[in-house]
Amino acid sequence: MSDQSLATVFLNASLINNFVLAYFLGICPFLGVSNQLATAVRMGGAVTFVMLITSLFVTGINALLAAIDAPYLALISFIAVIASAVQLVEMFVKKTSPALFRALGIFLPLITTNCAILALALFQTNRGYGFAQGIVFALGGGAGFTLALVLMAGVRERLDLADVPGVMKGTALALALAGILSVAFMGFAGLGGAEP
Amino acid sequence: MKVVDEKADAMPTDVFLKGLWRENPTLVQVLGMCPTLAVTNTARNAVAMGLATLFVLVGSNALVSAIRNWVPKQVRIASYILVIATLVTMVDYAIQAISLDLHRALGAFIALIVVNCIILGRAEAFASKNGVRRSVLDGLGMGLGFCLALMLLGMVREVLGSGSLFGVELFGPRYEDWVIMVLPSGGFFTFAAWILFFNWRKQRRAATREAR
Numbered sequence: 001m002s003d004q005s006l007a008t009v010f011l012n013a014s015l016i017n018n019f020v021l022a023y024f025l026g027i028c029p030f031l032g033v034s035n036q037l038a039t040a041v042r043m044g045g046a047v048t049f050v051m052l053i054t055s056l057f058v059t060g061i062n063a064l065l066a067a068i069d070a071p072y073l074a075l076i077s078f079i080a081v082i083a084s085a086v087q088l089v090e091m092f093v094k095k096t097s098p099a100l101f102r103a104l105g106i107f108l109p110l111i112t113t114n115c116a117i118l119a120l121a122l123f124q125t126n127r128g129y130g131f132a133q134g135i136v137f138a139l140g141g142g143a144g145f146t147l148a149l150v151l152m153a154g155v156r157e158r159l160d161l162a163d164v165p166g167v168m169k170g171t172a173l174a175l176a177l178a179g180i181l182s183v184a185f186m187g188f189a190g191l192g193g194a195e196p
Numbered sequence: 197m198k199v200v201d202e203k204a205d206a207m208p209t210d211v212f213l214k215g216l217w218r219e220n221p222t223l224v225q226v227l228g229m230c231p232t233l234a235v236t237n238t239a240r241n242a243v244a245m246g247l248a249t250l251f252v253l254v255g256s257n258a259l260v261s262a263i264r265n266w267v268p269k270q271v272r273i274a275s276y277i278l279v280i281a282t283l284v285t286m287v288d289y290a291i292q293a294i295s296l297d298l299h300r301a302l303g304a305f306i307a308l309i310v311v312n313c314i315i316l317g318r319a320e321a322f323a324s325k326n327g328v329r330r331s332v333l334d335g336l337g338m339g340l341g342f343c344l345a346l347m348l349l350g351m352v353r354e355v356l357g358s359g360s361l362f363g364v365e366l367f368g369p370r371y372e373d374w375v376i377m378v379l380p381s382g383g384f385f386t387f388a389a390w391i392l393f394f395n396w397r398k399q400r401r402a403a404t405r406e407a408r
Binding site for chain 2: 083112172186
């Protein structure tokens with residue numbers, strides 16, 4: 001059991017060790033859905049929700065697997081839970097907001113293969129977070145993911161109007177931007193509490 | 197088990213080579229970015245990650261293509277994920293047995309091979325429609341292409357960031373490490389530079405072809 005305070009866990013997950021910019025997790029939606037600010041915010045919301053559900057279940061799964069002494073099943077159970085949670089979100093979004101459903105497109109089912117969520121489950125297990133810490137960790141991770149996505153979308157919306165050399169357009173530009181954002185986030189390391 | 201190849205006349209070498217270069221999963225299709233950027237801070241990590249992914253990719257392609265006629269369409273993604281997760285668990289334990297240092301350096305990213313889009317992508321786009329032999333070839337090509345891309349990144353980052361290659365010092369003690377290259381932001385910059393280079397080459401090729 002880890003003895004970090006809840007505030008430390010939150011700050012660590014959202015800023016100091018940001019999932020996207022420090023750990024390179026969830027790069028695909030980060031590059032794919034960061035063209036528009038509104039879509040980026042909603043994508044962040046969906047990911048945070050799936051993270052929360054995953055975190056809730058992971059605590060239970062870990063207890064169960066420890067009881068039946070089968071740690072090698074961890075990965076398979078995590079991915080099964082995540083896939084079901086994503087299915088749930090997909091149905092919910094489709095019912096409540098068809099417009100959003102179309103805007104997110106293929107990236108909605110792809111939340112299943114968003115490494116940020118599986119990584120959340122793995123980190124939570126490795127660091128021995130308890131129930132409350134796990135939930136705060138999921139909230140922090142989701143907030144960090146949303147923050148990175150929103151910042152990126154803000155910059156990219158402006159750059160649409162800029163005159164960029166042809167070779168630089170598209171992926172190369174997005175990657176260079178992500179690099180600069182990542183340098184900015186290195187500043188948060190000064191808040192302390194760096195995690196191996 | 198006898199598997200009939202539908203398009204046995206299509207060149208097997210072509211199936212293999214397209215993954216390596218023309219449809220390179222990382223450099224051309226820009227898939228599987230997370231491990232590409234995260235574990236390429238040294239060339240050794242890059243090679244280890246590439247080989248682990250290669251194994252899972254070939255294994256999952258072979259298995260998925262072998263079971264493709266028995267899996268109902270509605271649950272195919274879930275079954276593919278299960279196949280992949282099983283293979284990854286095997287690799288995880290194997291690496292732990294071979295080298296604990298390596299396992300520590302790669303960290304959670306071995307387990308995260310499960311969610312590498314290249315693997316699920318090939319299962320869905322190729323292995324579920326082709327025979328076992330061709331799927332294995334496709335897996336080999338794509339896997340080696342992924343290895344190649346990781347090596348390109350890992351070598352540049354290690355040479356610039358730590359002044360060494362595969363752990364061998366290159367520039368002597370006077371070299372001031374360019375630390376940012378081994379940090380996360382260096383990964384983004386290096387990859388952006390490689391994409392830029394390949395775009396530039398493609399544009400120049402197209403320009404010369406037009407000039408002719």
